[in-house]
Amino acid sequence: MNRDELKTLVAQMLRELKPDAPEPTVKASEYKPTVAAADEGALPDITTVDLRQQYLVEDPKDGQSFLSLKAKTPARLGLGRAGTRYKTATMLRFRADHAAAQDSVFSPVPEEFAKDNGLVPVQTECGSKDEYLTRPDLGRRFDEHNAKVIEEVCKGQRVLLVIGDGLSSAAILANALDCAAAIRQGLKTYGIDVGKSLFVRYCRVGASDFIGDLTGCELVCLLVGERPGLVTNESMSAYLTYKPHRGISESKRTVVSNIHRQGVAAVEAGAHIASLIDRILRQKASGIDLREAEA
Numbered sequence: 001m002n003r004d005e006l007k008t009l010v011a012q013m014l015r016e017l018k019p020d021a022p023e024p025t026v027k028a029s030e031y032k033p034t035v036a037a038a039d040e041g042a043l044p045d046i047t048t049v050d051l052r053q054q055y056l057v058e059d060p061k062d063g064q065s066f067l068s069l070k071a072k073t074p075a076r077l078g079l080g081r082a083g084t085r086y087k088t089a090t091m092l093r094f095r096a097d098h099a100a101a102q103d104s105v106f107s108p109v110p111e112e113f114a115k116d117n118g119l120v121p122v123q124t125e126c127g128s129k130d131e132y133l134t135r136p137d138l139g140r141r142f143d144e145h146n147a148k149v150i151e152e153v154c155k156g157q158r159v160l161l162v163i164g165d166g167l168s169s170a171a172i173l174a175n176a177l178d179c180a181a182a183i184r185q186g187l188k189t190y191g192i193d194v195g196k197s198l199f200v201r202y203c204r205v206g207a208s209d210f211i212g213d214l215t216g217c218e219l220v221c222l223l224v225g226e227r228p229g230l231v232t233n234e235s236m237s238a239y240l241t242y243k244p245h246r247g248i249s250e251s252k253r254t255v256v257s258n259i260h261r262q263g264v265a266a267v268e269a270g271a272h273i274a275s276l277i278d279r280i281l282r283q284k285a286s287g288i289d290l291r292e293a294e295a
Contacts, residue, residue: 046089046092046093046096047093047096047097047100049093050074051070051074051075051076051093051231052070052071052072052073052074053067053070053071054070054078055067055070055078056078056079056080056087056089056090057078057079057080058080060078066078074231074262076090076094076230094230097230097231097233098230100170100228100233101228101229101230101233103170103233104167104168104169104170104171104225104228104233104234105133105167105168105227105228106129107169107170108129108165108169108201109165109169109172109173109199109201113172113173113199114199117177117199118196118197119163119197119198119199120149120150120153120154120196120197120198120199121198121199121201122142122146122149122150122198122199122200122201123142123146123200123201123202124138124139124140124141124142124146124200124201124202124203124204124207125138125139125141125142125143126138126139126202129202131202132202136204138202139202139203139204139206139207140204140205140206140207140209140210141207141210142207142210142214147210147214150198150211150214150215151214151215153196153198154195154196154198154211154214154215154217155214155215155216156215156216156217157194157195157196157215157217158192158193158217158218158219158281159187159192159193159194159217159218159219159221159277159281160194160195160197160198160211160215160217160219160220160221161180161183161184161194161197161198161221161223162197162198162199162200162203162207162208162211162220162221162222162223163176163180163197163198163199163200163222163223163224164199164200164201164203164204164207164222164223164224164225165199165200165201165202165203165224165225166203166204166224166225166226166236167225167226167227167228168225168226168227168228168233168234168235168236169225170225170228170233170234171225171226171228171233171234171235171236171259171260172223172224172225172236174234174236174260174261174266175223175234175236175259175260175266175269176223176236176266178266178267178270179223179236179238179259179266179267179269179270179273180197180223180270181267181270182266182267182268182269182270182271182273182274183221183270183273183274183277185270185274186270186271186273186274186275187274187277187278189274190274190275190277190278192277192278192281198211203222203224205222205224205239205253206246207222208220208222208239208241208244209241209244209245209246209247209248210246211244212241212243212244212245213244213245213246218242218243218281219240219241219242219243219244219277219280219281219286220240220241220244221238221239221240221273221277222238222239222240222241223236223237223238224236224237224238224239226257231262232260232261232262232263234260234261235257235258235259235260235263236259236260236266237255237256237257237258237259238255238256238257238259238269238273239253239254239255240253240254240255240256240273240276240277240280240286241253241254241286241287242280242281242284242285242286242287242289242290249287250287251287251288252286252287252288252289253286253287254276254280254286254287254290256269256272256273256276279294
């Protein structure tokens with residue numbers, strides 16, 4: 001049976017199964033598959049596009065005004081539509097940003113990070129990333145071995161600088177070292193000495209309270225990766241607590257957030273944190289207490 005006879009047979013069978021069906025507008029013989037373009041190297045990285053400058057609405061009434069509005073926020077505005085759906089570029093960017101956020105949560109900070117940067121590595125009671133995500137309480141405590149390391153290395157320090165992986169390894173790799181260096185440099189100008197620093201794996205903010213109990217330090221500054229979103233997966237925050245201890249109120253913490261390249265630059269944040277540490281030590285208060293003391 002040749003090709004034409006096969007097409008005739010298929011058409012006859014379709015008519016018998018569904019006699020009232022209309023003739024197809026596109027016949028199989030007319031279909032030509034899309035020819036893939038020649039390989040020109042790697043595809044462009046869609047995540048490098050600045051959302052504040054991307055406006056996909058076709059024939060807008062006042063596109064320039066909308067662009068000036070978009071320049072003030074990375075929110076996904078002016079996406080346009082393809083029928084009732086998002087455009088391909090919008091959907092691909094959403095999926096890419098979502099994948100980056102997931103990678104930041106589930107990817108660990110490399111084992112050599114602490115050793116290569118002169119940090120003392122310790123780990124909370126969490127035994128894995130899955131346990132860290134499902135048991136936040138374990139991310140605030142240390143077992144006997146790690147508690148002993150913290151106590152031996154850091155006991156008696158006035159100011160203790162701690163880096164914790166938190167919910168974003170990408171945030172720590174992108175910002176922590178530059179920020180910590182700026183903090184140390186800034187504190188030197190205030191005559192404040194910072195001894196050895198810790199790197200805490202599977203770290204929650206409350207781990208700084210446990211560290212405060214173990215070391216008796218006057219202030220703990222914790223740099224920790226924050227939960228990533230679709231705008232950035234590299235956001236880090238600094239939590240400053242005066243005389244931290246287990247059970248302390250969250251309102252007693254002073255927080256500097258949105259430390260990333262599209263927010264507050266790491267070096268700039270470090271300088272600001274150093275000035276905050278000086279103020280906290282002078283006023284002997286942090287969080288709401290600091291604001292009341294300076295009022």
